[in-house]
Amino acid sequence: MAGEPNFGMPQAVSAAPASSPLSIEEFLRLPREFGWSYQHVDGCSLRTPQVIPIPARISTAQKKEASLAGVREPGPGDKTALADLYQAAFVGSRSYFGWGEDEVAEDAWHSVESFYEGERGEPDPSSRIALDSEGLAGAALVVRHREVPTLYLLFVSPARHRRGIGGALIIAVLQALRASGAPFLRSAFDGGDAAARAWYRAVGFVEEPSLPVALARLAWLRGEWERRGGSEEEGVAWRQEMRQLSDAIRCLTDLAKAKGSEAVYPDLTVWQRRWWPKRLRGS
Numbered sequence: 001m002a003g004e005p006n007f008g009m010p011q012a013v014s015a016a017p018a019s020s021p022l023s024i025e026e027f028l029r030l031p032r033e034f035g036w037s038y039q040h041v042d043g044c045s046l047r048t049p050q051v052i053p054i055p056a057r058i059s060t061a062q063k064k065e066a067s068l069a070g071v072r073e074p075g076p077g078d079k080t081a082l083a084d085l086y087q088a089a090f091v092g093s094r095s096y097f098g099w100g101e102d103e104v105a106e107d108a109w110h111s112v113e114s115f116y117e118g119e120r121g122e123p124d125p126s127s128r129i130a131l132d133s134e135g136l137a138g139a140a141l142v143v144r145h146r147e148v149p150t151l152y153l154l155f156v157s158p159a160r161h162r163r164g165i166g167g168a169l170i171i172a173v174l175q176a177l178r179a180s181g182a183p184f185l186r187s188a189f190d191g192g193d194a195a196a197r198a199w200y201r202a203v204g205f206v207e208e209p210s211l212p213v214a215l216a217r218l219a220w221l222r223g224e225w226e227r228r229g230g231s232e233e234e235g236v237a238w239r240q241e242m243r244q245l246s247d248a249i250r251c252l253t254d255l256a257k258a259k260g261s262e263a264v265y266p267d268l269t270v271w272q273r274r275w276w277p278k279r280l281r282g283s
C-alpha cells in the first residue's frame, strides 16, 4: 500500500501566468514535500498525493490533563451526526483527493457504519466523541484489531480545529484503555499529511518500525539530493541522514530475517479502505 498513488486530478502548486510559464529548470528547483509526486504540465507544477501510511503507537501510561467535559462514549443515536462530521472533516483532504462531495458523503456513511458493525474489528468501549454547544465537535473511534486497541477514525469539526479537542479525545481514550489494562493504543497517519503528522507527534504518538516507510524516506531523500544538489555543508547533513536511514533499513531487514516479515511490515489492513486509491476500493 505504501507509495500507491491517489488517482485524482493533480493539484496545482504553481499556476504560472500564460505569459511566463514555468520552465523545466525552474520546476526542478521548486521545493518539494515528502508524500507528493510532482509533474510539469503546460508550464505549471502539479502535485498528486502519494499516501505513505506511518504506523504509530502511544502508551496508555501517559497521564496528560485535559478538560473532558462534553466527552463521552458514542451510542447508536450518534451515527448520522458522526457521518456528517466525517464528511465535513475529510472532504477536500488528501485522503479523498479527487473525490466529489457525494462520493465522500457515501464513504463517510460507510466508514461510520463499518465501525458500528465491527467490520474493522470489535468497536472498543474506549471510543469517545466530543460535544459542545453546537453539537458534535469530534470523534476518536477505537476498534480491537487482532486484540490490539486501534484508533480507526479520528476527526474534528474543521471550524473547531486547534482548540485541543483532538488532544482531549485522545486523553479520554487513553484513560479508558488504561482502566481496562491495555498498555498502548495503535494508529497510523498519512506521512504526507503535514497537519496529521504534526498532531500525532504533538500528542505523543511514536512511530513503529516499518521497512516500507524507511525505504520510502530513503528513496525520497536520494531523489531530492540528486534533483537539487546543494552546498558542501548541506551535503554533509543529507549524507548523514541517508546513512542513518540505510542503517535503519539494515536493522529492519535483519529483524525481518530473525522474527519474520510481520515485524517490519506492520499490519495496516484496518485502514485499507480509506487509503486505497478510489479505483482499487471495493464497495
Ligand SMILES: CC(C)(COP(=O)(O)OP(=O)(O)OC[C@H]1O[C@@H](n2cnc3c(N)ncnc32)[C@H](O)[C@@H]1OP(=O)(O)O)[C@@H](O)C(=O)NCCC(=O)NCCS
Residues within 6 Å of the ligand: 089, 090, 093, 154, 155, 156, 157, 160, 161, 162, 163, 164, 165, 166, 167, 168, 188, 189, 190, 194, 195, 196, 198, 199, 200, 202, 203
Ligand atoms: C488531526 C485533527 C484530528 C487534529 O484535531 P484538533 O482538535 O484540531 O487538534 P488539537 O487542537 O488537539 O491539536 C494539538 C496539537 O497538534 C498540533 N496540530 C494540530 N493540527 C495542526 C496543524 N494543522 N498544523 C500543525 N500542527 C497541528 C499542534 O501542535 C496542536 O497544538 P497547538 O494548537 O497548541 O499548536 C484534525 O486536524 C482533523 O480532524 N483533521 C482532518 C481529519 C484527519 O486528518 N484525521 C486524522 C487522520 S490520520
